[in-house]
Amino acid sequence: MKNRVGIIGAPITIAQPNYGVDLGPNAIRYAGLHKRLDGLNVKYEDYGNIDIKNEGSNEKDPKTNLKNLKEVTSGNQKIADKLKKIKSKGDFPLILGGDHSIAIGTIAGLYSFYQELGVIWFDAHADLNSGETSPSGNIHGMSLAASLGVGHQDLTSINGDGPKVKPENTVIIGARSIDEGERKFIKEHGVQVYTMHDIEKRGMDAVIKEAIDYLRPRVNGVHLSLDVDGIDPLHTPGTGTPVDGGPSYRETFHAMSTLYDSEILTSVEIVEVNPLLDQRNQTAEVATDMIAAVFGEKYI
Numbered sequence: 001m002k003n004r005v006g007i008i009g010a011p012i013t014i015a016q017p018n019y020g021v022d023l024g025p026n027a028i029r030y031a032g033l034h035k036r037l038d039g040l041n042v043k044y045e046d047y048g049n050i051d052i053k054n055e056g057s058n059e060k061d062p063k064t065n066l067k068n069l070k071e072v073t074s075g076n077q078k079i080a081d082k083l084k085k086i087k088s089k090g091d092f093p094l095i096l097g098g099d100h101s102i103a104i105g106t107i108a109g110l111y112s113f114y115q116e117l118g119v120i121w122f123d124a125h126a127d128l129n130s131g132e133t134s135p136s137g138n139i140h141g142m143s144l145a146a147s148l149g150v151g152h153q154d155l156t157s158i159n160g161d162g163p164k165v166k167p168e169n170t171v172i173i174g175a176r177s178i179d180e181g182e183r184k185f186i187k188e189h190g191v192q193v194y195t196m197h198d199i200e201k202r203g204m205d206a207v208i209k210e211a212i213d214y215l216r217p218r219v220n221g222v223h224l225s226l227d228v229d230g231i232d233p234l235h236t237p238g239t240g241t242p243v244d245g246g247p248s249y250r251e252t253f254h255a256m257s258t259l260y261d262s263e264i265l266t267s268v269e270i271v272e273v274n275p276l277l278d279q280r281n282q283t284a285e286v287a288t289d290m291i292a293a294v295f296g297e298k299y300i
């Protein structure tokens with residue numbers, strides 16, 4: 001990566017039901033993020049954490065079936081604005097979450113710079129729900145749909161109305177917990193999904209290379225949205241919605257390392273680290289290892 005990396009903490013926690021995801025950015029810093037980047041000779045500026053008001057409740061609005069819509073919208077508006085600011089300086093954005101709703105803000109901000117943005121969504125979930133389909137009302141399960149222009153207008157109109165990314169420029173990797181409405185969404189919109197079945201059958205190496213080759217000719221930038229629950233919870237127990245049967249640490253590290261080699265990425269975010277659910281900061285340490293891999297750390 002030739003550009004300076006601009007690090008931003010985006011501590012939204014109220015788009016999911018567990019306290020503590022707002023502590024994720026600092027847990028990743030304490031796990032040694034800066035030292036690792038120093039070791040790779042990556043230049044960076046850490047802009048600290050965005051001031052997010054995490055005042056909300058665990059109640060669904062009966063009209064919309066959404067929890068904390070207003071607060072999640074205003075938090076994401078701030079994230080989009082910050083993204084635009086640091087992109088204007090020429091920085092390569094590295095966003096530390098926060099729950100996965102923050103992708104609405106980051107992708108909306110990136111839209112000002114990439115009208116043909118590619119997205120790699122590494123996740124146990126598809127995050128393709130909306131108020132109509134969500135079993136939980138938690139907006140962190142709706143962020144990819146909102147970025148694709150589907151969902152409540154407050155969420156789809158951050159930094160301009162409508163879709164910020166196209167379904168054909170979107171690849172999900174690691175999915176193994178997909179709701180009924182999300183299945184329909186995938187079929188109807190044609191999002192490229194590599195489930196655990198594909199990874200088991202073909203191997204992570206083939207899957208990540210195919211994803212890179214698929215996106216490269218279509219897009220003018222690629223955003224990696226890495227949900228730590230995408231990784232098997234054996235390695236990342238500190239997260240609110242863990243799902244067994246995910247890619248191992250070493251498969252994930254390999255995928256990140258291959259993404260580095262491809263030079264395809266133009267921004268990275270890592271989300272859903274919850275130190276209050278963790279064991280001795282293990283999840284933040286694994287998250288930091290994966291960030292190091294995506295910025296070029298090698299075994300030798």
Ligand SMILES: NC(=[NH2+])NCCC[C@H](N)C(=O)O
Nearest residue numbers: 100125129136138140141241
């Ligand atoms: N970003 C996440 N961890 N999302 C989990 C979503 C879980 C479930 N599909 C829901 O919509 O409620």
Ligand SMILES: [Mn+2]
Nearest residue numbers: 100123127227
């Ligand atoms: Mn997610």
Ligand SMILES: [Mn+2]
Nearest residue numbers: 124125227229
């Ligand atoms: Mn997830």
